[in-house]
Amino acid sequence: xxxxxxxxxxxxxxxxxxxxxxxxxxxxxxxxxxxxxxxxxxxxxxxxxxxxxxxxxxxxxxxxxxxxxxxxxxxxxxxxxxxxxxxxxxxxxxxxxxxxxxxxxxxxxxxxxxxxxxxxxxxxxxxxxxxxxxxxxxxxxxxxxxxxxxxxxxxxxxxxxxxxxxxxxxxxxxxxxxxxxxxxxxxxxxxxxxxxxxxxxxxxxxxxxxxxxxxxxxxxxxxxxxxxxxxxxxxxxxxxxxxxxxxxxxxxxxxxxxxxxxxxxxxxxxxxxxxxxxxxxxxxxxxxxxxxxxxxxxxxxxxxxxxxxxxxxxxxxxxxxxxxxxxxxxxxxxxxxxxxxxxxxxxxxxxxxxxxxxxxxxxxxxxxxxxxxxxxxxxxxxxxxxxxxxxxxxxxxxxxxxxxxxxxxxxx
Amino acid sequence: xxxxxxxxxxxxxxxxxxxxxxxxxxxxxxxxxxxxxxxxxxxxxxxxxxxxxxxxxxxxxxxxxxxxxxxxxxxxxxxxxxxxxxxxxxxxxxxxxxxxxxxxxxxxxxxxxxxxxxxxxxxxxxxxxxxxxxxxxxxxxxxxxxxxxxxxxxxxxxxxxxxxxxxxxxxxxxxxxxxxxxxxxxxxxxxxxxxxxxxxxxxxxxxxxxxxxxxxxxxxxxxxxxxxxxxxxxxxxxxxxxxxxxxxxxxxxxxxxxxxxxxxxxxxxxxxxxxxxxxxxxxxxxxxxxxxxxxxxxxxxxxxxxxxxxxxxxxxxxxxxxxxxxxxxxxxxxxxxxxxxxxxxxxxxxxxxxxxxxxxxxxxxxxxxxxxxxxxxxxxxxxxxxxxxxxxxxxxxxxxxxxxxxxxxxxx
Numbered sequence: 001x002x003x004x005x006x007x008x009x010x011x012x013x014x015x016x017x018x019x020x021x022x023x024x025x026x027x028x029x030x031x032x033x034x035x036x037x038x039x040x041x042x043x044x045x046x047x048x049x050x051x052x053x054x055x056x057x058x059x060x061x062x063x064x065x066x067x068x069x070x071x072x073x074x075x076x077x078x079x080x081x082x083x084x085x086x087x088x089x090x091x092x093x094x095x096x097x098x099x100x101x102x103x104x105x106x107x108x109x110x111x112x113x114x115x116x117x118x119x120x121x122x123x124x125x126x127x128x129x130x131x132x133x134x135x136x137x138x139x140x141x142x143x144x145x146x147x148x149x150x151x152x153x154x155x156x157x158x159x160x161x162x163x164x165x166x167x168x169x170x171x172x173x174x175x176x177x178x179x180x181x182x183x184x185x186x187x188x189x190x191x192x193x194x195x196x197x198x199x200x201x202x203x204x205x206x207x208x209x210x211x212x213x214x215x216x217x218x219x220x221x222x223x224x225x226x227x228x229x230x231x232x233x234x235x236x237x238x239x240x241x242x243x244x245x246x247x248x249x250x251x252x253x254x255x256x257x258x259x260x261x262x263x264x265x266x267x268x269x270x271x272x273x274x275x276x277x278x279x280x281x282x283x284x285x286x287x288x289x290x291x292x293x294x295x296x297x298x299x300x301x302x303x304x305x306x307x308x309x310x311x312x313x314x315x316x317x318x319x320x321x322x323x324x325x326x327x328x329x330x331x332x333x334x335x336x337x338x339x340x341x342x343x344x345x346x347x348x349x350x351x352x353x354x355x356x357x358x359x360x361x362x363x364x365x366x367x368x369x370x371x372x373x374x375x376x377x378x379x380x381x382x383x384x385x386x387x388x389x390x391x392x393x394x395x396x397x398x399x400x401x402x403x404x405x406x407x408x409x410x411x412x
Numbered sequence: 413x414x415x416x417x418x419x420x421x422x423x424x425x426x427x428x429x430x431x432x433x434x435x436x437x438x439x440x441x442x443x444x445x446x447x448x449x450x451x452x453x454x455x456x457x458x459x460x461x462x463x464x465x466x467x468x469x470x471x472x473x474x475x476x477x478x479x480x481x482x483x484x485x486x487x488x489x490x491x492x493x494x495x496x497x498x499x500x501x502x503x504x505x506x507x508x509x510x511x512x513x514x515x516x517x518x519x520x521x522x523x524x525x526x527x528x529x530x531x532x533x534x535x536x537x538x539x540x541x542x543x544x545x546x547x548x549x550x551x552x553x554x555x556x557x558x559x560x561x562x563x564x565x566x567x568x569x570x571x572x573x574x575x576x577x578x579x580x581x582x583x584x585x586x587x588x589x590x591x592x593x594x595x596x597x598x599x600x601x602x603x604x605x606x607x608x609x610x611x612x613x614x615x616x617x618x619x620x621x622x623x624x625x626x627x628x629x630x631x632x633x634x635x636x637x638x639x640x641x642x643x644x645x646x647x648x649x650x651x652x653x654x655x656x657x658x659x660x661x662x663x664x665x666x667x668x669x670x671x672x673x674x675x676x677x678x679x680x681x682x683x684x685x686x687x688x689x690x691x692x693x694x695x696x697x698x699x700x701x702x703x704x705x706x707x708x709x710x711x712x713x714x715x716x717x718x719x720x721x722x723x724x725x726x727x728x729x730x731x732x733x734x735x736x737x738x739x740x741x742x743x744x745x746x747x748x749x750x751x752x753x754x755x756x757x758x759x760x761x762x763x764x765x766x767x768x769x770x771x772x773x774x775x776x777x778x779x780x781x782x783x784x785x786x787x788x789x790x791x792x793x794x795x796x797x798x799x800x801x802x803x804x805x806x807x808x809x810x811x812x813x814x815x816x817x818x819x820x821x822x823x824x
Binding site: 032035047049050051052054056085086088089103104106107142145147153154161164165167168169170171173174190191192193194197198200201202203204205208209211212213216218219224226231232255257258305306307308311374375377378379380381382383 | 443444446447459461462463464466468470497498499500501502515516517518519553554557558559565566572573574575576577578579580581582583584585586602603604605606608609610612613614615616617618619620621622623624625626627628630631636638643644667669670717718719720723786787788789790791792794795797821
């Protein structure tokens with residue numbers, strides 16, 4: 001198999017070269033359940049919104065030209081010939097010299113082309129004194145001015161939020177075609193790993209990765225298929241991996257990657273199909289023992305057992321693959337500028353990711369990125385961190401007080 | 413009722429003065445379903461993680477002091493007396509001059525205090541030549557060094573992401589106590605409003621707000637209780653509002669707020685209980701016809717029918733209330749600096765929110781905030797916008813090319 005470490009950039013390139021994301025199918029989703037889903041098709045409006053010229057205020061529908069002479073000292077007087085309420089289709093026609101009472105949202109009667117607001121006029125019985133001239137289409141939302149029939153209002157790949165779902169409702173739709181959630185199978189490997197909720201025998205640890213990675217899978221818009229914990233047993237592992245590959249679009253394992261005689265992960269993954277393992281070992285810290293394979297055009301990631309390394313490699317390598325599967329934009333990890341709170345060293349020849357916590361230096365009015373202390377295998381290393389700083393392969397260190405880009409795990 | 417408009421700042425103050433968020437209850441949530449939930453209690457660890465001194469590499473467990481003399485030219489030689497695999501509790505004791513084979517994740521045997529990595533030693537049969545001295549606890553993750561028994565690892569109110577759920581799994585937990593989702597009842601009012609999926613009669617429009625606001629409710633961590641559309645009918649509206657108040661923690665209506673004789677919303681809301689309506693009309697644009705009431709210590713918001721105004725007032729006034737109910741941090745709306753692409757005018761005496769789209773000016777390397785054109789009632793005004801700029805009450809305008817803060821609706 002592969003013995004030479006590849007660089008981080010090479011690893012990303014190898015993954016891209018070996019993977020052509022195929023559409024994973026689509027389904028109808030009820031509008032009220034479509035939040036954060038990805039639109040399958042362009043949406044073309046089949047109607048005008050609004051479907052009629054509507055009043056945007058409470059007032060009086062008029063012919064604008066009847067009011068052109070209106071003045072605060074010398075109002076124009078019109079005859080009130082009727083009223084239109086919201087939801088009604090007015091049957092009257094407005095003639096020269098007339099006004100019709102109208103409420104917000106109601107359709108303009110034929111012959112009217114402007115609305116005089118309540119506060120710009122005075123009503124005396126059936127007479128209306130208008131004190132301010134109205135321009136044509138004043139306080140009128142014209143037919144189709146929000147959405148024109150035939151217009152493309154939303155595009156393939158758009159993620160649906162509140163205003164996009166508002167637009168779909170405006171068109172009278174109750175459901176929308178969305179890409180399916182990619183299914184991502186997840187397994188923790190190791191004789192030392194015990195499922196939470198059970199008794200913890202001496203020498204063993206509770207499974208962390210299947211839980212943290214499942215959550216990270218949900219976070220990026222996919223669905224985890226949870227396989228729990230597998231012992232270091234070659235036959236059982238092969239069987240489980242075959243089932244995982246059949247039941248998901250992406251397969252992730254963590255652990256079982258040490259050089260001990262009981263670790264078969266890499267061999268098992270390689271045997272799943274062609275091309276098999278495409279890289280094994282990346283010159284990064286943490287995350288070195290990462291293996292990537294492809295079989296049946298599905299990506300398979302074997303991540304380290306170290307919980308913070310596994311989650312970091314997920315963010316950096318797996319998430320972009322999952323997002324391309326559900327046609328989400330490959331958004332870069334959010335980042336923020338800050339100043340280093342300590343000198344940061346790189347691991348020789350490896351891209352080093354230093355976990356940091358952001359602290360506000362109120363006196364200097366700037367953010368300080370403090371390295372999070374802790375063993376490299378600690379899950380608390382990540383839960384205490386807001387993000388990480390990259391120290392490049394060719395950098396020996398980053399000085400204290402240098403301005404750097406902190407890539408964020410969470411919103412701050 | 414109230415006739416005087418209050419300022420935007422007064423509106424926020426009046427809401428805060430009238431509302432004491434009460435806990436809305438809590439429930440056990442399975443770890444795999446706890447993503448984005450809010451933690452009810454501090455989590456105190458009942459165990460050490462790891463629960464034993466463990467090796468972080470593949471190599472040989474040794475007594476560090478046995479290797480102090482080791483040198484590349486003059487290795488120290490130790491006798492290999494056994495092996496420890498992951499998940500095993502070693503029974504052997506390591507004596508002076510001995511080494512024990514060990515894999516990543518395995519517990520150190522008694523007597524050992526450091527691990528020599530594979531690449532820093534050479535094995536010949538049962539003899540190990542060590543070329544580099546090991547310091548005490550080199551390549552060892554000490555018992556409790558990730559999480560100490562008795563330590564508070566997560567805090568009340570923390571939102572659970574992948575690393576927090578990893579921490580809970582590390583403690584062997586399978587479920588976690590979280591605050592319940594606040595229930596938010598949502599209703600659109602108006603004779604002109606038709607539920608999507610039905611035929612659209614002349615003079616009517618499809619309901620937008622119940623859909624866009626339901627989605628915004630989901631987005632901020634609450635659950636919508638969907639009441640659809642109510643006509644402008646006093647008796648029916650009173651009945652529906654009473655049901656809404658009984659079935660939710662927050663009540664939101666939109667529309668039915670014009671001055672026409674058919675609009676009873678404000679009266680109906682006021683009759684629900686004490687103190688009733690606390691403000692009616694805010695000096696903002698858009699969003700002026702907003703009414704806020706309290707009954708049974710529950711907030712009731714009557715938002716405008718105009719879809720973009722309703723959603724904007726939701727973001728600015730309703731969302732903070734919902735977030736305080738589920739004990740989420742009252743995060744400010746995210747903002748970004750940009751330069752105005754046009755002169756922006758304020759509505760006289762009213763806080764004006766101008767919807768803008770961000771465009772990159774590649775030549776000058778800066779973001780331009782272009783005002784989104786469109787009728788004020790248009791839902792596309794919001795779906796086309798990335799965020800908004802506030803023009804303050806005492807500002808007449810903001811010039812073109814001025815640097816401003818754009819508050820963001822969506823991630824960009």
